Amino acid sequence: MDYERIKHTALQHKITTVDKVLELFKDGAVVASSGFTKAGDSKVVLPALAARNKDYPIQITLITGASLGNDTDAKLTSSGILKRRMPFQVDRVLRQAINNGEVLFVDQNLSETSEMLTDNQLPTIDVAIIEAAFITAEGDIVPTTSVGNSPIFAQKANKIIIEINTAVSTDLHGLHDIYIPEAYPNRKAINIFSPNDRIGANSIKVDPEKIAAIVFSNQVDSPADIAHIDTKTAAIASHLIRFLTNEVASGRLTKSLRPLQAGIGKVANAVLASLEQGDFEGLTMFSEVLQDSSFDLIDSGKLMFASAASITVSEACYQRVFNNLEKYRDKIVLRPQSISNAAEVIRRLGVIGINTAIEFDIYGNVNSSHIGGTHMMNGIGGSGDFARNAHMSIFVTQAASKGDSISHILPMVSHVDHNEHNVDVVVTDMGYADLRGLAPRERALKIIQNCAHPDYKDALQSYFDRAVKEVGGQTPHLLEEAFSWHTRLKQTGTMKHH
Amino acid sequence: MDYERIKHTALQHKITTVDKVLELFKDGAVVASSGFTKAGDSKVVLPALAARNKDYPIQITLITGASLGNDTDAKLTSSGILKRRMPFQVDRVLRQAINNGEVLFVDQNLSETSEMLTDNQLPTIDVAIIEAAFITAEGDIVPTTSVGNSPIFAQKANKIIIEINTAVSTDLHGLHDIYIPEAYPNRKAINIFSPNDRIGANSIKVDPEKIAAIVFSNQVDSPADIAHIDTKTAAIASHLIRFLTNEVASGRLTKSLRPLQAGIGKVANAVLASLEQGDFEGLTMFSEVLQDSSFDLIDSGKLMFASAASITVSEACYQRVFNNLEKYRDKIVLRPQSISNAAEVIRRLGVIGINTAIEFDIYGNVNSSHIGGTHMMNGIGGSGDFARNAHMSIFVTQAASKGDSISHILPMVSHVDHNEHNVDVVVTDMGYADLRGLAPRERALKIIQNCAHPDYKDALQSYFDRAVKEVGGQTPHLLEEAFSWHTRLKQTGTMKHH
Numbered sequence: 003m004d005y006e007r008i009k010h011t012a013l014q015h016k017i018t019t020v021d022k023v024l025e026l027f028k029d030g031a032v033v034a035s036s037g038f039t040k041a042g043d044s045k046v047v048l049p050a051l052a053a054r055n056k057d058y059p060i061q062i063t064l065i066t067g068a069s070l071g072n073d074t075d076a077k078l079t080s081s082g083i084l085k086r087r088m089p090f091q092v093d094r095v096l097r098q099a100i101n102n103g104e105v106l107f108v109d110q111n112l113s114e115t116s117e118m119l120t121d122n123q124l125p126t127i128d129v130a131i132i133e134a135a136f137i138t139a140e141g142d143i144v145p146t147t148s149v150g151n152s153p154i155f156a157q158k159a160n161k162i163i164i165e166i167n168t169a170v171s172t173d174l175h176g177l178h179d180i181y182i183p184e185a186y187p188n189r190k191a192i193n194i195f196s197p198n199d200r201i202g203a204n205s206i207k208v209d210p211e212k213i214a215a216i217v218f219s220n221q222v223d224s225p226a227d228i229a230h231i232d233t234k235t236a237a238i239a240s241h242l243i244r245f246l247t248n249e250v251a252s253g254r255l256t257k258s259l260r261p262l263q264a265g266i267g268k269v270a271n272a273v274l275a276s277l278e279q280g281d282f283e284g285l286t287m288f289s290e291v292l293q294d295s296s297f298d299l300i301d302s303g304k305l306m307f308a309s310a311a312s313i314t315v316s317e318a319c320y321q322r323v324f325n326n327l328e329k330y331r332d333k334i335v336l337r338p339q340s341i342s343n344a345a346e347v348i349r350r351l352g353v354i355g356i357n358t359a360i361e362f363d364i365y366g367n368v369n370s371s372h373i374g375g376t377h378m379m380n381g382i383g384g385s386g387d388f389a390r391n392a393h394m395s396i397f398v399t400q401a402a403s404k405g406d407s408i409s410h411i412l413p414m415v416s417h418v419d420h421n422e423h424n425v426d427v428v429v430t431d432m433g434y435a436d437l438r439g440l441a442p443r444e445r446a447l448k449i450i451q452n453c454a455h456p457d458y459k460d461a462l463q464s465y466f467d468r469a470v471k472e473v474g475g476q477t478p479h480l481l482e483e484a485f486s487w488h489t490r491l492k493q494t495g496t497m498k499h500h
Numbered sequence: 501m502d503y504e505r506i507k508h509t510a511l512q513h514k515i516t517t518v519d520k521v522l523e524l525f526k527d528g529a530v531v532a533s534s535g536f537t538k539a540g541d542s543k544v545v546l547p548a549l550a551a552r553n554k555d556y557p558i559q560i561t562l563i564t565g566a567s568l569g570n571d572t573d574a575k576l577t578s579s580g581i582l583k584r585r586m587p588f589q590v591d592r593v594l595r596q597a598i599n600n601g602e603v604l605f606v607d608q609n610l611s612e613t614s615e616m617l618t619d620n621q622l623p624t625i626d627v628a629i630i631e632a633a634f635i636t637a638e639g640d641i642v643p644t645t646s647v648g649n650s651p652i653f654a655q656k657a658n659k660i661i662i663e664i665n666t667a668v669s670t671d672l673h674g675l676h677d678i679y680i681p682e683a684y685p686n687r688k689a690i691n692i693f694s695p696n697d698r699i700g701a702n703s704i705k706v707d708p709e710k711i712a713a714i715v716f717s718n719q720v721d722s723p724a725d726i727a728h729i730d731t732k733t734a735a736i737a738s739h740l741i742r743f744l745t746n747e748v749a750s751g752r753l754t755k756s757l758r759p760l761q762a763g764i765g766k767v768a769n770a771v772l773a774s775l776e777q778g779d780f781e782g783l784t785m786f787s788e789v790l791q792d793s794s795f796d797l798i799d800s801g802k803l804m805f806a807s808a809a810s811i812t813v814s815e816a817c818y819q820r821v822f823n824n825l826e827k828y829r830d831k832i833v834l835r836p837q838s839i840s841n842a843a844e845v846i847r848r849l850g851v852i853g854i855n856t857a858i859e860f861d862i863y864g865n866v867n868s869s870h871i872g873g874t875h876m877m878n879g880i881g882g883s884g885d886f887a888r889n890a891h892m893s894i895f896v897t898q899a900a901s902k903g904d905s906i907s908h909i910l911p912m913v914s915h916v917d918h919n920e921h922n923v924d925v926v927v928t929d930m931g932y933a934d935l936r937g938l939a940p941r942e943r944a945l946k947i948i949q950n951c952a953h954p955d956y957k958d959a960l961q962s963y964f965d966r967a968v969k970e971v972g973g974q975t976p977h978l979l980e981e982a983f984s985w986h987t988r989l990k991q992t993g994t995m996k997h998h
Contacts, residue, residue: 114921421917476599
């Protein structure tokens with residue numbers, strides 16, 4: 003026990019055991035937990051709750067910031083405790099349970115959960131679990147490597163369990179900027195005019211009466227998987243850099259671009275890494291997650307400031323950042339996801355949003371979440387928050403995959419997360435299509451020409467030509483054939499025509 | 501000629517004839533024109549341009565606020581002058597040309613055009629035509645019955661033609677609140693915290709050097725069609741009122757609700773009219789268009805204030821409003837559509853958005869724009885701006901139409917304008933489904949049960965049950981069958997199974 007980490011001494015008597023804490027969880031409970039892209043999640047209470055479920059089976063609704071680390075979602079799923087889960091996940095076991103209909107998954111735009119909680123549009127939270135670096139003298143919670151939805155959980159939950167993680171340095175105090183938009187109808191402006199503007203407090207205000215228990219953990223976050231940058235990913239990045247370079251050359255953007263948002267994963271990481279090579283300077287980020295590449299860009303002097311809701315990095319990068327925090331302290335800020343993903347700020351800053359698509363269609367509609375139109379991959383995440391409000395919304399994917407048996411450009415996407423109105427530029431390893439100001443029939447020609455894999459170009463063009471001739475319309479389609487590529491894949495193992 | 505209406509006398513020499521003005525329009529020109537939902541459109545220049553095209557054929561890109569009145573879009577289309585049209589239209593002749601592929605239609609969220617112009621993401625405007633009530637002593641333009649995109653057109657166009665409409669009372673000076681968000685990266689907050697907040701000027705600032713010509717017109721706007729409230733529309737309204745009444749009873753809303761947005765047309769009109777009967781008080785609107793029902797609600801004392809981008813009313817209502825302007829002066833404001841539809845303000849005010857769907861599917865995805873997945877009706881309009889950022893996004897439609905041969909609830913929509921993430925409540929004449937916090941499989945059961953027409957309930961339930969059993973997933977679908985209702989309608993004239 004590290005009493006030093008509870009500076010508000012009157013709270014020290016709330017320290018208890020994990021076993022004791024578990025008594026707070028009843029069947030049917032609505033449970034909220036810190037955790038955003040594997041960072042700052044509950045290390046002991048949620049795993050213990052999963053373990054208890056063998057002997058004492060209950061079912062709960064679990065709301066988090068985004069994904070959890072440490073296989074916690076897998077453990078919870080296997081235990082049978084999850085009745086309902088929101089707003090995001092990336093776990094293989096949970097994903098399967100969702101797709102089997104065993105867990106009800108409420109896939110939400112990441113800015114939305116806190117809005118709905120503020121407004122009592124979701125059930126009341128019975129218990130919230132919040133990972134903390136320490137508790138201040140005033141009794142406030144200093145979060146760890148993510149902020150996520152923790153501030154609104156602390157505000158709205160009936161009971162709060164604080165998990166103090168002694169593996170996290172207390173030096174990160176000051177990295178966070180905690181601000182909760184006021185309840186309606188008295189909401190004020192979110193006064194962020196530059197990614198480095200601070201508008202809130204360094205810690206999460208909490209009603210001491212609601213603190214039901216304090217427990218300790220000592221375990222760092224699950225590290226991010228850093229994928230090797232393969233040829234396709236490098237090609238995608240180079241096309242995107244070419245597009246951005248053209249924008250600068252045309253005078254529409256300066257060398258500092260606009261604040262960047264990048265989705266999580268290997269493509270986004272590669273794109274950010276490429277910016278180091280390009281002729282850019284004075285870059286900033288207004289994003290959800292700080293990945294390894296963000297810190298590489300800071301180290302290279304290209305990235306001046308990065309705002310996000312979490313830090314999710316490899317083990318090596320974790321050491322680099324937290325052993326040299328003074329170097330990064332004035333270059334990063336962690337915000338609640340209601341602010342990192344706020345429509346108001348994204349639009350005001352003119353963010354350039356770069357997100358990954360599972361597939362897009364010839365008109366530029368994007369599927370970010372569903373395999374085959376039915377099976378959930380991870381969820382929409384923050385892509386909708388950014389795509390809808392960005393100055394420029396860019397989606398990237400490979401043109402084809404699995405030995406080119408799957409084309410990622412299709413006649414019609416099997417699920418629409420982002421429609422053509424919110425998709426300005428699409429990029430594959432084949433090239434990019436700048437769709438701004440174009441009508442659907444023009445978009446189709448450009449996408450097929452610039453982005454499709456050569457093995458599928460003729461078939462896409464044939465679909466489009468026949469749709470124009472046989473049906474016509476603003477958005478020509480052959481409804482009988484629109485999903486035939488998906489069904490062919492299912493039946494024959496390839497989208498190719500034989 | 502009414503020199504009185506050009507108070508900046510140095511501009512009086514710019515008065516010219518319409519014939520002379522037409523010389524400004526060259527082949528390939530990008531032309532912008534005032535006009536939003538038939539209000540404040542060009543009465544003489546655009547029609548004359550259409551007429552000239554017989555003898556002097558050119559092609560142009562035409563950008564407006566939204567739809568035009570006086571069959572102007574029909575005349576332009578028939579003349580062959582339209583190469584490209586954005587961002588919205590409601591004209592029968594133009595619609596056909598769009599669907600035939602003769603006019604390229606760039607269907608845009610109504611808040612987006614000005615954003616793209618500000619940022620030079622659309623081609624430069626060669627000539628803008630702006631209808632004015634008069635020109636102030638400072639040389640500024642006082643708009644008429646709409647603001648729409650006129651401020652940004654005036655700012656970005658190379659040349660400006662002012663059409664002074666002497667049929668419009670100069671008394672409407674003061675109704676407008678003109679504010680253009682600053683260019684990036686220096687954008688400030690939009691300081692509207694209540695629908696009646698004013699943040700700008702009474703008139704549109706314009707560089708006198710850019711004023712190429714001033715012409716006069718004397719013709720009021722095309723009147724709105726006021727449709728009879730039929731049984732189905734009344735039923736939709738009553739279910740929606742029942743939902744809102746329940747929200748008040750639950751304590752989630754007060755009797756003044758939140759600022760209301762209502763799409764244009766008969767259902768929205770009926771819903772607003774019903775609010776007069778319900779137990780509500782102190783209502784406000786933050787919407788796009790003021791219709792007859794808005795003024796009825798003001799007269800009844802229920803509606804305290806209404807903010808919009810235009811006034812589009814019947815002939816009788818037009819007289820009532822403009823002959824009694826003092827009565828309404830402090831109860832209404834007309835704003836640019838970049839402000840009436842601004843994400844920042846819609847979210848901050850917690851607007852309740854009520855929009856019409858062409859069809860929605862069992863998971864709550866909405867099609868607002870396309871017939872049969874291919875043919876453009878009007879466009880997405882402002883529905884996306886509101887649905888994505890509203891506190892609560894409500895979509896309404898009839899359960900079935902055309903002798904019940906068409907079901908408006910379908911296995912899968914043939915075009916997605918609003919996906920399930922941005923659809924909170926759906927209402928038909930059968931009932932409403934409150935979808936907040938539900939997973940897709942739960943949404944389906946509620947929508948089929950509460951909203952589908954009895955003739956289609958079993959078939960929808962059968963589709964869902966088979967999709968769950970045969971395919972499963974987060975969003976169960978049978979891709980081979982998903983559009984079979986649309987194709988059956990096309991082949992047999994009805995969606996019914998025989």
